[in-house]
Amino acid sequence: MSFTQPKEDKKLEEALVREFQGGNLEAYDKIAEIYQKKIYGLSFNLTRNQMDAQDVTQEVLLTLFRKIHTFQGKSAFSSWVYRITLNASYMKLRSKKKEPNVSIDELMPSFNGAGFQQEKIQDWSENTESLLFTNETRDVINKAIDLLPEKEKVVFLLRDVEGLSTEKAGEILDLTVPAVKSRLHRARLFLRKKLANYFEEFTSRKVEK
């Protein structure tokens, strides 16, 4: 389910970074072009605000320009960029009043004493197609993501949305692989529950027709 960066892209990127470190400004333009969308997308999904995402993108791209000599290649260049992006996004979030997060535990699956599921589980996985890119669905998804506690949210964004490997997400966040997995699993359970409320209603409406 995860897709990692193709080898050739990675080589090309490493070459660009070396060239830029050697003073080639065209290499910097290419790096900025490659990363602009990733930086903007991640910071937008974290801050949910165009101005903030723009500020963060600008700040990160300028930081890459100024601090490239401090990049030593111990971790992947992309991990370095993601880490700078996360820090800049967190700065934006810290400066704002925070909505209280719901407790993620309340939305975890519930079981009876014998360990069997207590709620009725519907399968709405086949019925999402027609709703997928409607504004209503996008709102539901964005709201659900916003409600995720930050720890879970960032893991979900890096791993499931950006498509990074578990190992790489761990490297960026300084977490062990089991910690990444457990946060991601909780994020998915939480989001599944949130989306279930919405899609189940739609599915039952469809059956009634």
Next chain:
Amino acid sequence: MICCKECLDLLYDYIEGSLDQETTDSLEEHFQECPPCISFMKTYKSTTTICRDTLNQVQVPDAVREALLKVLKENKEHPGEN
């Protein structure tokens, strides 16, 4: 037979394909007896797909792209001023 709780705890690794054969077998045995867990597994999987497809649609607006280009250009010409 494993219970639903154990089943859901194994979902992550099951979807990754990282469970050993024996555990996979007992999980699939559970699925055969427990339609709710099949539904859960399918909707757990689509949750990722749906969220990914939606959140990946974020595009850099043209105005932002232009503003960034301008800043980067100025920065290259006069480093350290913004």
